Amino acid sequence: MPPKRQKSLEQEGRILLAISSIQKKEISNIREAACLYNVPWTTLQRRLNGDIFRIEQRANNHKMKQNEEESLVQWILSMDRRGAAPRPAHV
Numbered sequence: 028m029p030p031k032r033q034k035s036l037e038q039e040g041r042i043l044l045a046i047s048s049i050q051k052k053e054i055s056n057i058r059e060a061a062c063l064y065n066v067p068w069t070t071l072q073r074r075l076n077g078d079i080f081r082i083e084q085r086a087n088n089h090k091m092k093q094n095e096e097e098s099l100v101q102w103i104l105s106m107d108r109r110g111a112a113p114r115p116a117h118v
Contacts, residue, residue, distance in 0.1 A: 041066050046074055 045054075045064040049071075054060040057075065061068035091099070099118065106113050 038066060042071060042074060045071055049075065 041064040045060040045066055048054045048064075049057065049060050054063065057072050058068050061071045103113060103118065
């Protein structure tokens, strides 16, 4: 049996193909596209309305925004290059 993640990536590929077909007006109906590409029509409908693939989403329990986190990492690496690695109290 293939791993679950492998299945979800295969399904994600089919969803992207279905969305592409709908956007190019090759298929006019969401249910028809879902049936043709063997994906749940509700998932396809949510994706067309702007939902993001779960693996690509940022977790809910982060204390900082992504750009703040990236800035902090860059600052720590910058301090380390200068030979003054910051202590946890400084961070």
